[in-house]
Amino acid sequence: MYDLTIIGGGILGLATAREFLIKYPNLKLILLEKESTLAFHQSGRNSGVIHSGIYYKPNSLKAKLCVEGAEKMFQYCAENNIPHKKIGKIIVATKESELNNLETIFKNGIANGVKDLALINQEQVSKIEPKCKALRAIHCPHTGIADYKAVCNSMANDIKNKHGEILLNHKVIDLKRIEHAIHLKTDSKMITTENVITCGGAHSDKLAILSGGAKSPKIIPFRGSYLLLKKDAESIVNGLIYPVPDPKFPFLGVHFTPQTDGRVWLGPNAVLAFAIEGYRFSTINIKELLSCLFYPGMIKLMLKYWRTGILELYRDLSKKEFLKSLQKFIPEITLDQCEEGPSGIRAQALNYDGTLVDDFVLETNQPNIFHVRNAPSPAATSSLSIAEMITVKAAKHFEL
Template identity: 35%
Template sequence: MIQHDVTIVGGGCVGLSTAKHLSEQTDLDVAVVEKEHHLAAHQSGRNSGVLHPGFNYPPDSEKARFATEGTQRMKEYCATHGIPCEELGVLVVAKNDRDEAQLDVLSSQADENGVAYERLNSQAEIREHEPHAVGQAALYAPEAASVDSQQYVYALAREVQQNDVDLYTGHAVSRIDETPSGYHLTTSNSIIETAYLVNAAGLHADTLAQQVGVGDGYQVVPFRGEYYEVTPDQTDLCQTMIYPTPDPELPFLGVHYTRRTDGKVIVGPNAVLAFGREAYDNTDLNPSELAETLRYDGFRELLKSKTMLSVAWSELNKSYRKEKFTEAAQRLVPEVRAKDLRKSYAGIRAQLVSDDGELVKDPLAIETDDAVHVLNAVSPGLTSSLPFGEYVAETIAAKTD
């Protein structure tokens, strides 16, 4: 039997950042348990790789603090560890007056959150930044950056191992039981006793938390985000990052263009219900997980909203009909054609939904006497991962005093 002071379930950017901060700030004996044999197999390695500097989030919110601080810290981290990261800036494009009013909200959030930005008030000004983008106005935020998220996860893993954290890959936690002195974890390859537990299991965090009576009232609903790649001969269509103006009612930012650090330009993601927590292809189906979602009261409540139903229909269409995805891409860059887009990867968001049908938009970590359960490491979870992991580490460290 293996024993540790603190065991972190989940070797994504949140779990590994927590391990980094615990190993730097305490003498605790820490382990990270990851079910996959390779890291970054889920959200932390299947995302847009954009560092969001914080204009999208209300002032004084945790999301704003984590995003602004996270962007800065991550750039420094990438520079120190040789991880590809390019400060390309992002253009948020308004297509109509309603969007433009929302840009006013983003601008005032940027002012209050201390995020640099420039307002562009004509098509001509937009063209100076992005020659092929079309809109009536835009917000340009120069601090946004593109990062290689997989290399970031591996750098964190290397660093924590150098700090004597034990990293067990290929150990899937199937059961967590409470004991008088902490927790007993049954994994596919071991039994682990731990005094303190951090649950950072992403798409499966709710299932594990509920085994020890935490997180009732919530369920993770998996939303797949699919990407297309712009063919190499057309990558000039996007120089940096081009986003639509976000709908404040939705937790997803909408189909956008991202120039990655390897020079590829990706377009996406949409947001469609995944028929399983790891159903990355739109033909993948996990019957028991799909049934779990369809039976969930919170999901049924969510579908009672006419707006949600219409969004769901439109997103589903983008998944199964390339022309619909292309139309979404053309809203920002009208010159792009279906033939310029080829299918790329997909990621699945662990979107927490409450029993009353709310999409939980803020990060949520539930504490008990000897554990922290990260139930909602919602986007921009990659951007936020250094300060968020530090916060989780400090919460656990305070319990061990």
């Protein structure tokens, strides 16, 4: 029997397993991943940004753990020879109506302890991004990029070196508590364990419900699609260029994101995916789609923001409309300079009342079971700090 089983082989599950084995080296630990490779979903399909912590409400978990986590992530990448770079970011206002929100973001960043932030004008923006048009902007020099797949593989090696086990191709399909043990049935075998931590990403609500947890919040999958700058156009940008995000939503808007391999991603948009793992417009799972559409919280959200939803869908279907979002910042960019890029899924928790959950959510209302219910961006940046928090809270909950 295992002392601890962690469900989920994304960056958060791996970071948590690693942290437990650092703190409790004699723990008999196993990590289960349903796919044939680690970091197959959100952890391996995000834009690779090490966020600074500027956006988030002061005193929130996101604010605290992102600022701490960014520093830890830069250090981890450096110590393990993982491709990364501190390239800086500008958050750009292009119209008067965005200036108040820009000021709020700046104040949040200062309150959260983000270092060396500066409000800058067009002339100063031009020195950082010569092609960028701006009314005003925030310069955030300590934002960076990293290869998160490489981070995950490195964490997996850490786990194995500390005698933890990792099983791929093991999807948990049932969970039963029998006497003093928890029995996990996968599609391959039965595993007995004393304690369980779920880091299921887009499936976190299902795993919680499987063990008798609350049905709310529900995970709603939002697909984000990217274009790529063609290689001969990559010199248009030097670093990260972000818009001023709409404060009604937890999405950061269409942006320019250089990668560690030199490519430049453009995006993402944010549209309802037609399947939990629906990375393409054509991927449809009727059961999962109807489950989302008829969830009371989703009905309320759609009734309130149907115009925004239609505009996002139109932008998803029209490259010209997608391009317009980019031309607000780099007017000279053309479709001829772009090509099809990857896509990802953001697992976003939605409350029963239709409000989007805007912070990390950890649930400990069942003996010997600990759930990560909501961990969207900046979870990759924050993963080492989130793992430390989970380890402290879960160890106390499990009475280790």
